[in-house]
Amino acid sequence: MAETTLSSAGPVDPAIITDLVAASRILARHNVLDAWGHVSIRHPRDPQRYLLSRARAPALVTEGDIMEFDLHSNPVDQRGRRMFLERFIHGQAYRARPDVNAVVHTHSPTMIPFSVTGEPLRAISHIASFLVNEVPVWEIRDVGITQGLLVANNEQGRSLAKTLGDGPVALMRGHGNLVVAADIKRVVHRALYTEVNAQQLAVALSFRRPISFIAPDESQDPKRLDDAWEVWRSEVAKDL
């Protein structure tokens, strides 16, 4: 397919790009992102665009790797760069959810056991109370597979976004998850604590007793994440 060139939505504040790069490296450092997986943000100037690295391991992403895409996940100015096959996850999440400005796709380790057993993943910890409702599990076969379980086109991405609904996280059966939030700090918090809560729930389940999940009126979005962001940023500071 020949490269097409769209006009860019315009330059982005370098501090915003640095936060995006930091998010990628923070999640890699916490083993939420492995050698694959990716983080994006909606373009600050144009809601019809998003910013995502060229295909590269999350721990190595730099400012220069960030590319611009439209919401069908066409690159604005590809310049021969290889792109993540699964970028359609991002584009369709932004299309379906005007409230979402940051998206992560991970294979974080404890997503797999929950995604292949039907064991409900829900919050047992205040800090993960964004998971107050059971996390839905997306079955790619409902829309049809084309490249194993990978999300390789807009139709599959749209189906995943539909399963996500208006929630913060969807599990992808045998694959990983999709995490969304209103901003980059929040999406890092959610991706990290979805994994932590899943690990804790696996321990709680091993006790074979009834479990007290977080109740709807106990759920509370963190008002600010600046203190957490400060320490997470500091952990990857030497690489930025």
Next chain:
Amino acid sequence: MAETTLSSAGPVDPAIITDLVAASRILARHNVLDAWGHVSIRHPRDPQRYLLSRARAPALVTEGDIMEFDLHSNPVDQRGRRMFLERFIHGQAYRARPDVNAVVHTHSPTMIPFSVTGEPLRAISHIASFLVNEVPVWEIRDVGITQGLLVANNEQGRSLAKTLGDGPVALMRGHGNLVVAADIKRVVHRALYTEVNAQQLAVALSFRRPISFIAPDESQDPKRLDDAWEVWRSEVAKDL
């Protein structure tokens, strides 16, 4: 609310402040404290005051971040600094327990499964024998929630201190724990080995056999913790 200014209980030996900062960083390094959570000490000159960092991730706390509070958790000299919402945990613990000179609030990972299942947390290891009695679980709904499961006022803090009773640790359902001790080294030891013992007990429970818990006459408070403190301090030395 306008800032009020109380008169300070006076200067504190810098070595004592450095130990407080070290405690915060040690517990962060051992993953007992995450990006939130906090450590305090009672003011060495005035039992009606305590010392706690301004709102900041425990791994980053420095000497300059330490603030003075009265036991209702009013700041002595706020100077615009943001404070931990949950400081009431500390103030009320000091009020209720004249024997306590150091307090930690953590979300250490294995507290959650025990706190939401009713599975009793008790010592199975000599080194955690301060947990010889079953750790009580505090249910914030008994006093009423105001900000999710967070301890956001003195009434909630008092209720938690009541559940703590005269013990070393209380679990907070779906949230974390409160750990108290007579001194800073001891509270670090307790916060760390409450987590270690919980992890070991989870493994022991998985064997589905009767468990020998530490008996009352086997429980022994460590006489000194200087050797442990030496190595824990050394682990964070480069940051102090």
Next chain:
Amino acid sequence: MAETTLSSAGPVDPAIITDLVAASRILARHNVLDAWGHVSIRHPRDPQRYLLSRARAPALVTEGDIMEFDLHSNPVDQRGRRMFLERFIHGQAYRARPDVNAVVHTHSPTMIPFSVTGEPLRAISHIASFLVNEVPVWEIRDVGITQGLLVANNEQGRSLAKTLGDGPVALMRGHGNLVVAADIKRVVHRALYTEVNAQQLAVALSFRRPISFIAPDESQDPKRLDDAWEVWRSEVAKDL
């Protein structure tokens, strides 16, 4: 036994040797290889030869440690160097499988529980979909033991290769595994994700629910591993 000297199949591109050394160190860094275990490649110029380190811990292997062997695991030019006793695993895998150009033998931690219980090890994650078929377990006693459970001669190596069949991995009861692939990057990916998938499956099994394994038509070999290789290489770069 006196040393014999075979003629070498010729020099090898230093970049290929560096990749072999990197593979050894990457797998050590990810705790897939412990102080023992080994990685080899088929000789690029002669399918009847393979390249393997002298006996040395995988984390310490250097370019100068690589030796050349024939497929009966005789050294080409021993020069007094100590050899891995279990090199017969490699020689016989290359003999049995012309499609294989890279071989790893590991004691990766979660291989042991699956190998001694008969609990089937199969892929539950897309990224480990090379394990779409149940991994066979080799029982050394079927061919006879000579040095505990170690593979100490060609007959034992041949028996293991027979159990491997045309698959990517065989478990060795009470010992570890054999992992094979068409190239060095792929064998690193497989050794690493056999362990990750085993850990995830152990968690899934603890839920005591039916498990959705990866279906045959969902299995997909990664088209390229260059991005993963870039980050894995970077993790050991300071040592190369």
Next chain:
Amino acid sequence: MAETTLSSAGPVDPAIITDLVAASRILARHNVLDAWGHVSIRHPRDPQRYLLSRARAPALVTEGDIMEFDLHSNPVDQRGRRMFLERFIHGQAYRARPDVNAVVHTHSPTMIPFSVTGEPLRAISHIASFLVNEVPVWEIRDVGITQGLLVANNEQGRSLAKTLGDGPVALMRGHGNLVVAADIKRVVHRALYTEVNAQQLAVALSFRRPISFIAPDESQDPKRLDDAWEVWRSEVAKDL
């Protein structure tokens, strides 16, 4: 008690002392030794003496910390140095076992669950085949407690050595273990792989299937541990 002075069995090759220090730091680095626990060797010149650090965290032990003791655990030349309370574990192990030249006492994490449940700890992995027989569990109450579960005198040490029998490891209920071997490298290997095997066995047990333990004729002591020692030493080299 006044200090007494015994005459020393004579100077020890500094390389031997360095290996003892390295052993302490290696086991600390692998989390087999925590802030407490200790490693000793029998004196190379006098079987009635052993060498053990003054009371200090294992990760910090240096050559200058090593003291000489007789087999009743009296110090040869105390010079005011604080001693490990539990040194009687070492003295009595050397008294009971002329074949033993190196001793470790650990609280390695997974010893506790096995020690308090009666779940048998045995080898499921070739590399831990020194545990071919079920590891005995010592109950300190059979001889009587004096300081919690600590081994605080020769009588308790003798009782523990009796439970050890002619084996390599004894569990201490609710406390940790005693590991012995003919030399320092071997005792490090055994302390490390007792923990690894225990972790693997806990996973295997979770599958609720019959387990194939290592059979007596499959057990094999490693002929040499120099390669493992080389990499373990390298991990702590910067501190020696």
